[in-house]
Amino acid sequence: MAVPRHKHTRAKVGKTRMHKHIKRVFLNICPKCKKPILSHTVCKNCGFYKGKEIINVLADLTKKEKKIKEKEIKAAEKEQKEESPLTMEELSKK
C-alpha cells in the first residue's frame, strides 16, 4: 500500500479539491425546438443554428425514427406560432 510521504494539511487538501468540483453549465433554449442547448453551438435535436439548418438531423435515422422526429419538430413549430407576440392589430382587439 502506498504511504503518504508528507502530511497534507486540511488547507492543502481543500485547495486541491477546490478545482475538482462540478461547474455549473449555463444553458440557453433553442428558439426552434425549445430544448436546452449550450450557447454558440448547433442544436443537436433539430440541427439549427442562428435560424439556419446546419446539420440534417433526419439524414441518418431509420424510417420510424424519422416519422417521430418530424412529428416532434412540427409540434414545436406549432407551439412557437401560438406563443409569438401579438401584433398591434391583435392587441387593439384585446
Ligand SMILES: [Zn+2]
Ligand atoms: Zn433545436
